[in-house]
Amino acid sequence: MTSTSNELTVDVIIIGGGPTGENVADRAVQGGLTAAIVERELVGGECSYWACMPTKALLRDAAVLRAARALPAAGKAITGTLDPSAVFTRRDQFASSWDDSGQVEWLDSAGITLVRGHGRITGTRTVTATTDDGATTTLKARHAVVVATGSAALIPPVSGLADANPWTNREAAGATSVPDRLAIIGGGVVGAEMASAFTALGSLVTLVSRTRLLPSVEEFAGEQVADTLRENGATLHVDVDAVDVRRDDSGEVHLTLSDDTEVTADEVLVATGRVPNTKDLGLEHVGLEPGSWLEVDDALAVVGGDGQLESGWLYAAGDVNHRALLTHHGKYQARALGDLIAARARGDEPDLSKWGRHAATADEQAVTQVIFTDPEVIAVGHTAESAEAAGIEVGVVDFDLGSIAGASLHADGYTGHARMVLDEERKVLVGFTAVGPDTAEMLHAATIAVVGEVPLDRLWHAVPAYPTMSEIWLRLLETAGRDR
Ligand SMILES: Cc1cc2nc3c(=O)[nH]c(=O)nc-3n(C[C@H](O)[C@H](O)[C@H](O)COP(=O)(O)OP(=O)(O)OC[C@H]3O[C@@H](n4cnc5c(N)ncnc54)[C@H](O)[C@@H]3O)c2cc1C
Numbered sequence: 241m242t243s244t245s246n247e248l249t250v251d252v253i254i255i256g257g258g259p260t261g262e263n264v265a266d267r268a269v270q271g272g273l274t275a276a277i278v279e280r281e282l283v284g285g286e287c288s289y290w291a292c293m294p295t296k297a298l299l300r301d302a303a304v305l306r307a308a309r310a311l312p313a314a315g316k317a318i319t320g321t322l323d324p325s326a327v328f329t330r331r332d333q334f335a336s337s338w339d340d341s342g343q344v345e346w347l348d349s350a351g352i353t354l355v356r357g358h359g360r361i362t363g364t365r366t367v368t369a370t371t372d373d374g375a376t377t378t379l380k381a382r383h384a385v386v387v388a389t390g391s392a393a394l395i396p397p398v399s400g401l402a403d404a405n406p407w408t409n410r411e412a413a414g415a416t417s418v419p420d421r422l423a424i425i426g427g428g429v430v431g432a433e434m435a436s437a438f439t440a441l442g443s444l445v446t447l448v449s450r451t452r453l454l455p456s457v458e459e460f461a462g463e464q465v466a467d468t469l470r471e472n473g474a475t476l477h478v479d480v481d482a483v484d485v486r487r488d489d490s491g492e493v494h495l496t497l498s499d500d501t502e503v504t505a506d507e508v509l510v511a512t513g514r515v516p517n518t519k520d521l522g523l524e525h526v527g528l529e530p531g532s533w534l535e536v537d538d539a540l541a542v543v544g545g546d547g548q549l550e551s552g553w554l555y556a557a558g559d560v561n562h563r564a565l566l567t568h569h570g571k572y573q574a575r576a577l578g579d580l581i582a583a584r585a586r587g588d589e590p591d592l593s594k595w596g597r598h599a600a601t602a603d604e605q606a607v608t609q610v611i612f613t614d615p616e617v618i619a620v621g622h623t624a625e626s627a628e629a630a631g632i633e634v635g636v637v638d639f640d641l642g643s644i645a646g647a648s649l650h651a652d653g654y655t656g657h658a659r660m661v662l663d664e665e666r667k668v669l670v671g672f673t674a675v676g677p678d679t680a681e682m683l684h685a686a687t688i689a690v691v692g693e694v695p696l697d698r699l700w701h702a703v704p705a706y707p708t709m710s711e712i713w714l715r716l717l718e719t720a721g722r723d724r
């Protein structure tokens with residue numbers, strides 16, 4: 241059988257049909273351009289099938305159960321335990337049973353062309369997509385090529401680990417049974433969320449972390465999550481590395497830690513960060529290093545290379561540019577970039593000023609994140625430490641979230657904490673972090689305050705309703721003092 245080869249010319253080619261790629265294409269089409277997405281696996285990307293959605297579905301039932309158990313009468317009404325198979329069934333729905341036909345329908349309805357296959361840059365404004373059976377499509381872009389190929393789990397060079405058949409986020413998100421004993425290497429967001437999920441599902445979890453738990457957020461938040469994990473039966477080894485991992489003939493996995501502790505488990509999950517999906521992308525054709533994160537300028541145009549990129553036709557958005565490895569930030573970049581490519585195609589100058597239409601300023605000043613652990617962590621903008629490092633005149637204001645009337649109504653024994661980080665010179669909020677059950681939906685108020693650079697004296701006029709947990713804002717302001 242001979243393989244087929246096709247040719248296609250469009251205005252914009254997007255390699256990678258994850259949330260970022262889909263949104264770049266959508267905005268470009270809305271801007272009057274034609275767009276084609278090249279996707280080698282499932283349209284919808286890591287987020288839809290092996291990351292955000294399925295993992296949050298694994299966590300949700302346990303969160304509801306906990307909330308009910310925190311109230312005496314509701315708690316009494318709960319007579320059973322969590323049924324993992326029912327959790328997995330609902331998770332399957334949220335991963336669309338790993339079938340992307342719904343997303344493909346959406347692409348059709350949005351007027352975006354889908355080309356199945358592995359995309360490689362083969363020249364200036366040229367991408368070749370190759371399917372598993374060797375069929376190729378050569379795509380030419382009139383205006384731009386966007387790399388939105390995302391990231392994959394990093395398997396660190398720990399002796400024996402790669403041969404021990406470790407789980408990555410894919411096996412954890414798609415688990416069909418609950419291991420009796422689960423070892424997790426990595427105490428970042430994936431490690432902490434999956435420790436919460438599998439502890440609730442019934443695994444005996446042992447988490448090994450090189451750093452304190454959740455090192456990217458304020459220390460108090462990681463500490464409360466660590467305390468809760470321990471209370472729920474997990475074992476945490478912090479400030480140690482896994483140095484050796486072996487799976488024996490019986491299927492058990494044995495980990496040796498840098499402090500000589502031995503851990504035995506049924507499965508080991510690697511959650512030690514991400515690598516960019518750029519290894520086999522043809523980057524060498526434009527003088528870039530295969531396997532590297534793609535560095536971009538303010539317009540999200542890829543910088544470096546051997547001179548072929550000078551006319552600014554190659555862009556990178558989402559995880560692959562390493563600005564903020566979060567779906568909502570990838571989509572935010574995508575909206576700015578799709579509009580920017582359309583503007584440049586019309587001959588218009590993009591608006592790259594701070595907070596301008598085509599600038600992804602929030603990636604630098606207001607990254608938002610909800611960590612769906614037990615309890616949840618919410619964060620926007622700076623931590624006290626990162627504000628200090630950025631040369632800001634830092635003011636830190638803390639308050640006990642559990643002492644807010646709304647929180648004590650929400651759950652008996654509610655425990656939580658909140659911090660605002662102030663720029664004392666400009667008298668604005670530059671960061672906010674809180675930890676506590678059911679805080680996720682409280683994040684956006686903080687985001688608006690940070691992005692809007694709302695002066696502190698105006699924030700006093702944003703009156704939180706009584707008795708809600710949002711009264712934390714009033715208490716933080718009172719603690720800061722009106723004449724600060
Ligand atoms: C366990 C886990 C949980 C997470 N939870 C959250 C969360 O709750 N909230 C949140 O905001 N973020 C979360 N994230 C992060 C989030 O998943 C990523 O930030 C997001 O998926 C990035 O989107 P993207 O479009 O840039 O890349 P991806 O979603 O990785 O999509 C890239 C697409 O490109 C395709 N591709 C790659 N190379 C090629 C090629 N050469 N040719 C053709 N196609 C290619 C891939 O098949 C994929 O479909 C989580 C991550 C993990 C690992």
Ligand SMILES: NC(=O)c1ccc[n+]([C@@H]2O[C@H](COP(=O)([O-])OP(=O)(O)OC[C@H]3O[C@@H](n4cnc5c(N)ncnc54)[C@H](O)[C@@H]3O)[C@@H](O)[C@H]2O)c1
Pocket residue numbers: 396398425426427428429430431433448449450451454455456480481482511512513514565566609610611612
């Ligand atoms: N709710 C969410 O928003 C959400 C959920 C999951 C993942 N994500 C995103 O996915 C990305 C990847 O998450 P992640 O947890 O894999 O990475 P991460 O960078 O957040 O954490 C990795 C952790 O592993 C540790 N580590 C690295 N090598 C190690 C080793 N050899 N031994 C022991 N520990 C080691 C690091 O010190 C770090 O604490 C994050 O950037 C995160 O933003 C977001």
